[in-house]
Every structure is written in C-alpha cells, then in structure tokens.
Amino acid sequence: MIKLENVTKTFAGDIHAVSDLSLEIGEGEFVAFVGPSGCGKTTALRMIAGLETVTSGRITVANRDVTQADPGERDIAMVFQNYALYPHMTVRNNLAFGMKINRFARSEIAQRVDEVAKLIGLEEYLDRRPSQLSGGQRQRVAMGRALIRNPNAFLMDEPLSNLDAKLRVHMRVEVRRLQQEVGTTTVYVTHDQVEAMTMGDRIAVMRGGVLQQYGRPDDIYDRPANAFVAGFMGAPPMNLFRAGLTQDGTTPVLVVGEQTMKFDGRLSTDFNIANGAGKQVIVGLRPEDIVVDAAAGTLKDLRVSLVESLGAERIAHVGFGDAIKFDRTETGSNDIPDDMMLQIRLSRSTPVPELGSNVAIQFDPANLHLFDVESGKSLRRD
Amino acid sequence: MADIAELPSKRARRIGGTIAVRLAIIVLCVLWITPTLGLFVSSFRTEFAIQTSGWWTTLLDPFNRAQWTLDNYARVITGEGMGQAFVNTIAVTVPAVVFPILVAAYAAYAFSWIEFRFREFFFALFIMMIVVPLQLAFIPLLRAWTALDLSNSLIAIWITHAGFAMPIALLILRNFIAALPAELIEAAKMENANHFQIFWRVVFPLALPAIAAFGVFHFLWIWNDFLVALVFLGGNPDVQVVTMNLQKLLAARGSDWHLLAAAAFVTMIVPVSVFLALQRYFVRGMLAGAVKG
Ligand SMILES: Nc1ncnc2c1ncn2[C@@H]1O[C@H](COP(=O)(O)OP(=O)(O)OP(=O)(O)O)[C@@H](O)[C@H]1O
Ligand SMILES: [Mg+2]
Numbered sequence: 001m002i003k004l005e006n007v008t009k010t011f012a013g014d015i016h017a018v019s020d021l022s023l024e025i026g027e028g029e030f031v032a033f034v035g036p037s038g039c040g041k042t043t044a045l046r047m048i049a050g051l052e053t054v055t056s057g058r059i060t061v062a063n064r065d066v067t068q069a070d071p072g073e074r075d076i077a078m079v080f081q082n083y084a085l086y087p088h089m090t091v092r093n094n095l096a097f098g099m100k101i102n103r104f105a106r107s108e109i110a111q112r113v114d115e116v117a118k119l120i121g122l123e124e125y126l127d128r129r130p131s132q133l134s135g136g137q138r139q140r141v142a143m144g145r146a147l148i149r150n151p152n153a154f155l156m157d158e159p160l161s162n163l164d165a166k167l168r169v170h171m172r173v174e175v176r177r178l179q180q181e182v183g184t185t186t187v188y189v190t191h192d193q194v195e196a197m198t199m200g201d202r203i204a205v206m207r208g209g210v211l212q213q214y215g216r217p218d219d220i221y222d223r224p225a226n227a228f229v230a231g232f233m234g235a236p237p238m239n240l241f242r243a244g245l246t247q248d249g250t251t252p253v254l255v256v257g258e259q260t261m262k263f264d265g266r267l268s269t270d271f272n273i274a275n276g277a278g279k280q281v282i283v284g285l286r287p288e289d290i291v292v293d294a295a296a297g298t299l300k301d302l303r304v305s306l307v308e309s310l311g312a313e314r315i316a317h318v319g320f321g322d323a324i325k326f327d328r329t330e331t332g333s334n335d336i337p338d339d340m341m342l343q344i345r346l347s348r349s350t351p352v353p354e355l356g357s358n359v360a361i362q363f364d365p366a367n368l369h370l371f372d373v374e375s376g377k378s379l380r381r382d
Numbered sequence: 383m384a385d386i387a388e389l390p391s392k393r394a395r396r397i398g399g400t401i402a403v404r405l406a407i408i409v410l411c412v413l414w415i416t417p418t419l420g421l422f423v424s425s426f427r428t429e430f431a432i433q434t435s436g437w438w439t440t441l442l443d444p445f446n447r448a449q450w451t452l453d454n455y456a457r458v459i460t461g462e463g464m465g466q467a468f469v470n471t472i473a474v475t476v477p478a479v480v481f482p483i484l485v486a487a488y489a490a491y492a493f494s495w496i497e498f499r500f501r502e503f504f505f506a507l508f509i510m511m512i513v514v515p516l517q518l519a520f521i522p523l524l525r526a527w528t529a530l531d532l533s534n535s536l537i538a539i540w541i542t543h544a545g546f547a548m549p550i551a552l553l554i555l556r557n558f559i560a561a562l563p564a565e566l567i568e569a570a571k572m573e574n575a576n577h578f579q580i581f582w583r584v585v586f587p588l589a590l591p592a593i594a595a596f597g598v599f600h601f602l603w604i605w606n607d608f609l610v611a612l613v614f615l616g617g618n619p620d621v622q623v624v625t626m627n628l629q630k631l632l633a634a635r636g637s638d639w640h641l642l643a644a645a646a647f648v649t650m651i652v653p654v655s656v657f658l659a660l661q662r663y664f665v666r667g668m669l670a671g672a673v674k675g
C-alpha cells in the first residue's frame with residue numbers, strides 16, 4: 001500500500017514539478033501515472049522511491065511514514081527506463097546484487113535467482129552480460145531484479161519505451177502477468193495512454209504537476225473529470241467543441257451555430273447547468289459514439305474532408321465548414337483545438353461517406369459530455 | 383562536373399598527406415629507436431669491445447659469442463647498488479601510485495554522487511592546486527617532514543608523491559565517475575547499498591579503465607622521477623632509487639659506457655614492460671586528460 005498526502009515538489013528556480021498530490025494505492029494494485037511530457041510523473045515516482053526529496057507532504061509505504069527515509073530503507077524496487085543493468089555483471093549477478101548487498105545466504109540467493117530466471121524465461125542467459133542481450137531480454141532482467149526481492153512495491157518509469165512497437169505490446173502483457181503473479185503493489189509511469197488504459201487497475205492522469213483524475217480506466221474513459229482528461233485519453237481523442245447553452249421554454253438546449261440540439265430535456269437531468277443559460281460550454285463526443293447519417297441527424301451540414309483507413313476501421317474527418325463560426329478570441333479553457341474538425345470512427349461495415357459531401361451526425365445523448373468552458377471541469381451530475 | 387574535375391587533385395593531396403604522415407612517423411621512430419637500440423646492444427658488450435668498435439658492428443656478426451657478456455649487469459646490480467635501488471624504487475612507487483589513486487577515486491565518487499555543502503567550491507579548490515609548481519612546496523614540506531622526524535623516509539615520499547598527484551588524479555577520475563549513468567547508482571541505492579558498496583561493486587569496476595589509465599601514467603612518472611626523490615630521499619643512501627643510482631654512476635664512472643648502458647636498462651625495464659603491457663590504457667589516459675581536462 002502506498003499513500004501520498006499533499007505531496008509537493010518544487011525545484012530550484014520555482015519549478016512546481018508536482019503540486020499537492022494526494023492519492024492512495026491499494027495493496028497489490030497496479031496504478032498507471034499518465035500525462036504529457038513534463039507533467040511530473042517521473043518526479044512523483046522518484047519521490048516515492050526516495051531518490052528525490054519531498055518539498056512538503058507525506059508518503060506512506062506499507063503503513064510506515066517513509067517521507068524522510070533513504071531509498072534503501074523503503075524496500076521498494078524500481079525498474080528504470082533504460083534498465084540500469086550493471087554492465088560489468090552477468091545476468092545472474094545483476095539479479096543477485098540486491099540480495100548479496102543485504103547479506104542473504106548464498107544458497108538462498110542461488111535458489112531465488114533460479115526461480116526468478118524461470119519466471120522471466122531467461123534461464124539460458126544467466127551467464128551473459130547485459131550487452132549480449134536483446135532489448136526485450138534486458139527489460140526482463142530489469143523486471144527480474146525487481147521481482148527477486150519481494151519488495152513492498154514496484155516502481156516503473158516508462159519501462160517499455162525503449163522497445164519497438166510489437167515487442168512493447170507483448171511486454172505489456174508480460175509485465176502485467178508477472179505483477180499479478182507476485183501480487184506486488186505497482187506504480188507504472190507512462191506517457192502512453194493506451195499503455196495506461198490496458199495495464200492499470202487504476203489510472204492517475206496528471207498535468208502540469210497536478211493530478212487531474214484518479215480512477216478505473218473505464219471510469220476515466222467514460223466519465224472524464226475535465227476536458228483535458230477527455231482529450232488526453234483515447235485515440236483518436238474525444239472531439240471537443242464549443243456550444244451555446246440556451247433555454248427552450250424550460251428545457252435547456254445546446255446551440256451550435258444556427259443549429260439547436262434538444263435531447264428531450266435530458267440535459268438538465270444529466271448535467272449541472274441550472275444557471276447556465278446564455279453561457280457557453282464545451283461539448284465532448286468520442287469518435288466511436290458518433291454515427292454518420294447522410295440524411296437526418298442531430299447536427300447537419302457537416303462536410304467530409306478526409307477519410308483515413310486503418311484497416312480494421314476508418315476515421316472520417318468532418319468539419320463544420322463556414323456554416324458555424326467560432327469566436328477564437330474568447331477566453332476560457334484552451335483545451336479545445338483550433339480547427340473545428342470532428343473525428344468519427346467508422347466500422348468497416350458502414351459505407352464510406354463521399355469526400356466533400358455534406359453529412360449529418362447523430363449520437364446517443366447518454367454519450368454526450370459537457371465541460372465548463374472556463375475551468376474545463378465536467379458538468380455531469382455524479 | 384566541378385566535383386569530377388576536382389577529384390584527381392583531391393586524391394593526390396590525400397595520398398600526399400598520407401605519405402607525409404608516414405614519413406614523419408618513420409623519421410621519429412628511427413630517431414628514438416636507434417640510440418635506444420645502441421644502448422641495449424652496448425649493455426651486453428665487453429668494455430674492450432665498446433672502446434674499440436661501434437655497437438652496430440656486432441649486428442653484422444651476431445653469433446660471435448665472444449663479444450657478448452652479462453658481466454655488466456652483474457656488476458651494476460650487485461657492485462654498484464642498482465639491485466637495491468631497483469627494490470627501493472618499487473617500494474617507493476607502488477604505494478605512491480596506489481595510495482593517491484584510491485584516495486582520489488573515493489573523493490571523485492564523493493564529489494560526483496554525494497550531496498554536501500560547498501561541494502563545487504571544494505572541488506574547485508582541489509583542482510586549483512594543479513597550478514601550484516612542485517618546487518614551491520619543497521621547502522615547507524622538507525621542514526614538515528623534519529619536524530615530524532620523517533625526513534628521508536619512505537612514508538614521507540609516499541605522502542609527498544600522493545599529494546602532488548592528487549589534484550590531477552581527482553580531476554581525471556571525477557570527470558569519468560561523474561559521467562557514469564545516474565541510474566546505475568540509483569538502482570544500487572534502491573537495493574539498499576551503502577556508499578562503500580556502491581563504490582566498490584558498481585563505480586570502481588566501471589571506472590577501472592580511467593583508474594588504470596591514470597595509474598599507468600602516474601606509475602611511469604614516479605618511476606622516472608629524480609627531482610622529488612633527490613629532495614626527499616637524498617640524505618639517506620639506504621633508500622636510493624634507480625634514477626639517483628644512475629646519476630651517481632654517471633658522476634663516478636662517466637666513461638664506463640658498458641656499465642652505464644646496463645644501468646640504464648635496469649632502470650628502463652619496468653617502465654617499458656608496463657608501457658607495452660598497458661599501452662591501451664596509457665593512450666586512453668592521455669586522451670581522457672586531453673579531451674576532458
Ligand atoms: N532535477 C530537476 N531540476 C529542475 N527541474 C526539474 C528537475 N527534474 C525535473 N524537473 C522539471 O520538473 C517537471 C516535471 O518533470 P518530470 O521529469 O517529472 O516529467 P515527466 O512527467 O516524467 O515527463 P516525461 O514524460 O518527459 O518523462 C519538468 O518541468 C522538469 O523540467
Ligand atoms: Mg519522465
């Protein structure tokens with residue numbers, strides 16, 4: 001179990017790498033820290049490891065306050081991005097290093113090395129040096145070095161980023177399998193949201209040193225806490241665009257350009273928009289939640305400007321064209337892309353819309369997301 | 383078009399350059415090797431042979447056993463004290479090499495990987511000592527050793543040599559050790575290794591090329607040193623080193639070429655073997671100093 005309470009890290013020169021980070025990671029849980037480059041993931045991980053001092057806040061590992069403890073006292077194993085294998089030692093000695101340092105009996109070390117070598121499938125390679133291994137094998141040794149000690153937690157900083165795409169997918173499963181086998185609490189840092197989605201029991205999305213959302217992958221995907229998380233998780237990302245909020249009698253409606261979206265009054269039951277009339281909101285729609293319909297739909301007169309084929313599916317880029325003008329100078333959340341282009345995921349069975357043609361789109365109101373235009377926060381009722 | 387037209391002249395220039403470089407190397411080799419070879423041959427010739435004919439004449443008739451002898455070596459080593467001097471030199475050199483390197487390597491580790499106050503300042507202070515000329519320290523050091531009743535002792539010269547070597551050793555080793563990947567040291571820290579364990583199990587093996595390079599360099603310097611030995615051991619004939627013995631021979635028997643040649647070779651044998659065995663490190667050490675220093 002790992003608990004962070006208001007953990008903050010400020011580097012010299014007033015760089016707030018991590019601000020007021022609080023979260024709890026349950027025993028045996030696999031948590032992925034994800035976010036764009038420079039958002040403080042590594043810094044947060046290194047503070048848990050003890051390799052970086054904490055400016056303020058508290059870190060608890062296995063019910064012990066380790067905020068001031070040395071890295072070695074925390075009984076945590078770390079897997080580094082470039083593996084950090086000792087180049088002058090064989091695989092065997094790399095695996096055994098920690099146990100030797102901590103004066104385990106020789107017979108016990110030998111036994112554990114054999115067990116772990118079997119677990120990571122490197123029994124044949126124990127007498128090789130790291131330089132004589134492939135990238136994937138080195139990665140396994142790095143994993144093995146963490147596994148051998150049975151520590152309180154594993155910390156991994158982008159451990160797969162040096163592997164090619166195919167091997168990465170394979171090792172993703174492998175890392176998760178090993179972790180589940182030993183049931184050790186794990187913090188896994190990645191900037192790849194797919195990795196986070198597929199591997200994490202829970203995901204912590206960070207941005208600019210601030211935790212944006214912490215939750216199960218499905219929750220984060222289906223109920224993003226703000227427009228940033230909505231746009232960051234998912235590929236292609238969620239479509240975000242502005243819409244006006246007005247009242248049609250007593251029912252709130254969304255206005256995009258000249259067009260009005262009604263949703264039979266669902267807006268007020270699903271979203272906190274009671275005092276919103278006359279304001280703007282950010283509308284979010286996942287590419288796969290949109291259906292293209294040549295004739296009628298919720299929004300009409302959208303122009304098809306590009307259709308990409310990805311084999312299993314197609315991505316249609318559909319623009320509002322000149323029909324709808326947006327005031328870009330308006331203040332507010334800058335999470336909305338400048339070009340008002342919607343990406344729509346089409347299954348192979350749907351007919352390909354013709355380039356340049358005008359189409360209408362439709363979606364289930366249950367899949368609609370609304371965010372506050374200033375704070376970016378989700379307006380969905382809990 | 384222009385490219386093609388230029389090609390022949392470019393090529394000619396390149397070949398010309400290569401030839402010039404090779405020629406220079408050959409000239410240098412001949413200039414250095416001829417006297418050394420002459421000395422080497424002479425050291426095995428009899429006194430009479432040396433006085434009557436040039437050393438190259440033996441090469442024309444190398445199987446004439448009468449002109450070869452080992453007497454020169456026997457005399458120099460036993461009669462002229464070269465054997466004792468050889469042992470003394472080893473006694474001076476080995477600790478004077480190992481001691482500063484070990485201390486400098488520890489210091490380099492601390493200056494690279496341990497955070498402490500005024501780290502950069504102290505490092506700069508140590509490195510600045512490089513500009514202090516040896517000679518400046520002689521008088522105060524001599525007085526210090528006398529005051530400590532250590533003058534003309536091995537301990538005095540070990541510490542003296544170590545002190546003179548320290549700044550440059552620290553500079554070279556820190557440049558190397560600080561450039562090791564931080565993750566390796568952090569990984570060891572995560573495994574609960576203390577600084578000693580990190581140093582001996584991770585840093586030292588990885589810094590071995592730099593340590594060996596500097597070690598070879600420093601070893602040769604101390605072995606061939608005359609000045610420091612003369613100043614700090616000159617008063618005690620029991621601890622004369624080879625360079626001092628050679629100088630004494632030169633003064634007393636300046637015309638006995640057969641003895642001088644043999645003595646010179648006794649002096650040279652260790653540096654030459656060390657150099658040949660470890661030239662890989664030697665070249666790298668000079669580069670480390672040149673590029674990074
Ligand atoms: N030692 C340091 N000194 C000063 N600033 C630092 C230091 N380490 C990190 N930072 C800054 O702290 C912020 C967070 O860095 P961090 O390495 O944690 O980002 P990250 O999320 O891991 O990014 P990436 O995905 O690129 O690895 C960045 O703005 C970075 O420049
Ligand atoms: Mg990082």
